[in-house]
Amino acid sequence: MVRPTLFVLVMLTLALTACVENLDTCTTVTQIPRSECRALAAFYETTDGDHWKDSRGWLEDQNPCAWHGLTCDDGHVISISLNYNDLRGPLPNSLIELPRLRVLSLYYNQLGGNIPSEYGRLSSLEVLILHNNELEGSIPAELSNLSSLKKLDLDSNSLSGSIPAEFGNLQALEALLLRGNELSGLIPPELGQLGNLEGLFLSHNKLSGTIPTELGNLSQLNMLSLYGNNLNGPVPAKLRGIPSSGIDLYGWGGD
Numbered sequence: 027m028v029r030p031t032l033f034v035l036v037m038l039t040l041a042l043t044a045c046v047e048n049l050d051t052c053t054t055v056t057q058i059p060r061s062e063c064r065a066l067a068a069f070y071e072t073t074d075g076d077h078w079k080d081s082r083g084w085l086e087d088q089n090p091c092a093w094h095g096l097t098c099d100d101g102h103v104i105s106i107s108l109n110y111n112d113l114r115g116p117l118p119n120s121l122i123e124l125p126r127l128r129v130l131s132l133y134y135n136q137l138g139g140n141i142p143s144e145y146g147r148l149s150s151l152e153v154l155i156l157h158n159n160e161l162e163g164s165i166p167a168e169l170s171n172l173s174s175l176k177k178l179d180l181d182s183n184s185l186s187g188s189i190p191a192e193f194g195n196l197q198a199l200e201a202l203l204l205r206g207n208e209l210s211g212l213i214p215p216e217l218g219q220l221g222n223l224e225g226l227f228l229s230h231n232k233l234s235g236t237i238p239t240e241l242g243n244l245s246q247l248n249m250l251s252l253y254g255n256n257l258n259g260p261v262p263a264k265l266r267g268i269p270s271s272g273i274d275l276y277g278w279g280g281d
Contacts, residue, residue, distance in 0.1 A: 113132060176222075
């Protein structure tokens with residue numbers, strides 16, 4: 027029994043040492059607030075940063091703005107872009123400590139678990155791209171609080187449940203991509219309130235019912251993808267006016 031106990035103690039010591047080193051890094055940081063540095067350190071630990079493909083500078087360089095995948099402006103982190111980088115584990119809540127974050131792009135990783143509802147508090151966020159991960163559970167309705175959001179891309183995950191009707195409040199949204207999930211229920215007619223929406227991609231889910239006539243109010247829409255669902259009934263006349271090069275309605279079984 028001695029050896030297993032010793033092994034456990036060694037592992038705990040290493041973990042505590044890593045935490046202390048991360049804390050020391052943030053203690054000496056001056057380029058961004060320490061709270062933002064700690065949020066990034068927690069993000070690194072939660073997503074198995076030691077095994078990322080590219081972790082240049084993370085928790086080593088005293089200037090977080092030089093860490094791979096980060097962009098800063100006016101003393102704050104404004105962008106995290108770590109695509110194709112072998113991130114694993116859940117999405118950490120710690121990112122809500124980045125009040126100026128505009129872009130969060132983490133596509134083609136192995137992130138799992140739920141999308142934190144707390145991300146609805148990232149009031150500066152303009153782009154959220156999480157496609158091709160292993161996310162599951164429902165899409166948080168709280169994301170509808172992101173009044174600056176222009177692009178929401180959650181394609182190719184295992185998300186389930188319904189599309190939040192509250193998304194009709196995302197008045198800045200230009201692209202909504204939810205393809206290749208397990209979403210069910212009706213297409214919310216509230217999506218017809220998105221006056222700036224140019225692309226709506228909902229194909230390959232389990233959506234049912236008819237296509238809401240309210241989607242015909244989307245005056246800026248030029249790309250629409252609905253096939254691979256259980257939709258029925260006719261395509262609303264106003265949607266048929268979308269140029270054929272930008273539409274792939276057909277093949278889903280509607281009249």
